[in-house]
Amino acid sequence: MEKNRKLRVGIIGCGGIGTNKHMPSLAKIEEVEMTAFCDLDLEKADKAARDFGTANAGVYTDYREMLEKEGLEVVHVCTPNSSHAPISIAAMEAGCHVMCEKPMAKTTAEAKSMVEAAERTGRKLTIGYQNRFRTDSMFLQQACRRGDLGEVYFAKAHAIRRRAVPTWGVFLDAEAQGGGPLIDIGTHALDLTLWCMDNYAPARVTGSVYRKLGDQKDTGNAWGDWDPAEYTVEDSAFAFITMQDGATIVLESSWALNTLETGEAKTTLCGTKAGADMKEGLRINGADFGKLYVKKPNLDAAGVDFYEGDEEKPADVEARSWIDCILNDTEPVVKPEEALKVTEILEAVYLSAATGKTIEFN
Template identity: 70%
Template sequence: MIRIGIIGCGGIANGKHLPSLATVENAEIVAFCDIIEERASKAREDYGSDAANVYTDYRELLNDENIEVVHVCTPNISHAEISIAAMEAGKHVMCEKPMAKTSIEAKAMIETMKKTGRKLTIGYQNRFRKDSQHLHMLCREGELGEIYNAKAHAIRRRAVPTWGVFLDEEAQGGGPLIDIGTHALDLTLWMMDNYKPKYVVGSAYHKLSQTENAANAWGPWNSNEFNVEDSAFGFVTMENGATIYLEASWALNSLEIGEAKTTLHGTKGGADMRDGLRINGEEHGLLFNKNVELETGGVDFYDGAGVNPADIEASQWIDCILNDTEPVVKPEEALVVTQILEAIYKSSQTGAPVYLNKVEEAETVLQTI
């Protein structure tokens, strides 16, 4: 039985981590921490035993030597701080996406992982969807050939989260780009198996954020509190010449919407997630389009035994601890996602491309001084 502590008992903990861990036979949630004690107590009531502890300071939770794993479900600004402290306290860490607010923090997390020998993974549960798993298998088997161009989609027409700290740049590091764009980019890089970006050009916009009484999925936002971008777009050139276009928005005048989706263009074929999973290519001198049937139902009132991707994520994470194997989401991969997102923001601010290899060289020089 793996004993787990949850740090941050807000929306993402209750919406994903807690219910998913509850489905894992070898997982027991023994500690709940939140700066608002009532939230931690409510989480214990719903997912813990009477013997589970409640904390308002994560440091006290980390002092409990019985806890083997920590899930970090706090605002982005504290991901690195808490994850590093947890690994130094001997805990394995599942950190919610994005890995960190900055790439420097993300690198520090990896350094701590290597130093302590603890396991670290990031919450990119969209990798565990049926369409993602199938497409990833096709990519690994070479069905698409060399993937030299891709698009990462994270477009909402009007769905700005109005609760918590989503609109606070200081706490989150950004808006839709770092919130949902991170999922689309992670999927795309994973499919391409390419984690060597060369340079990035990007723009982040504040065009609709000041709209009063705006139409929105969760009701009008407060324009005075909306200090992150409402949309952002980036173009990434990889070291091998491959290119990626990333689009992310919470508010955009567009009828083409979709989150955590990717479009891939390869030398043997292409794929997209626009309308289910579609594969296209050429065969025997003719073009073909194939819609992949991901459900195995075929029976009235039954569409097949679907499994929640978050449940699969939780199960494989606990299994990798029990069996001492690597998690599906490797922190080195999540670091590249953070580097690219950070570069898009920087490019938008400076109006110039950001060369990631030059950044790496500069840091190496500084370390030797």
């Protein structure tokens, strides 16, 4: 890349996830300039351009027009799940590298088409699983790679809220999103678990999906009561996942569950040498010299090989890593093939619940 030249980045989708995560993080990167903004709501695109764009940033309601006119090199897709695939594919075919918000797509078929487009066009594609970039996540993943836990044969992926149903946008719309908490927050927990295990080979999935609280009112919800008529997704989903090597993953996800055992984007791992969980910060447990131990790594200390100075937000680390992989022509941390496996498993959970059958993978 030429010295002092900036990557021309376009944003498609100027709602909450774009304006609260993607744009603020990109704005901190010297090698980036946001030169185009697109949203079906022109006022949102115009405001994003004023807040984060260059002086002459383009504003659009049609992403195809934006891709045709703006000469972009990078596109961030921050739209509802149902449009992730068509927009990402169009951007790659227009010559852009693509960061797409999670989940990768609404369906496995769409996610596969995104992987195929990346291979066909030679463009980079990554998915917005920013929880990989937390200090505890990176520490645990490195410990797993070094073999500290041994063979991880049992895990839990946690994404449980007591009452925090998102009531804005299209979160409650099954057609636009493809599902509720499973595809929204369960996807983060599952991605984190598979990444730490380095295991992307599912054998079978048995799932249960519930809409038990969707008709209730006066719920104490963090964002106010939802409209039952608009609540067309599940409020909880659970799965028992068996991997090809025999490892087991229990996936739990809910926006609204009568429980005090809450926590999301967390994993519990059990291996032959040691175990780990994130319930009270990162904890490693095992046995040495005939005695049981629990260790809590000091993630605020200097000297950790991936961590220096004040803690950065995971979204900022994610954005910096993504731009660096483009500038240096390296692989992104979140590979599209890995995100595809997450989508395949989530789809299998929904299918299993709908059919009452265990879903077998080839």
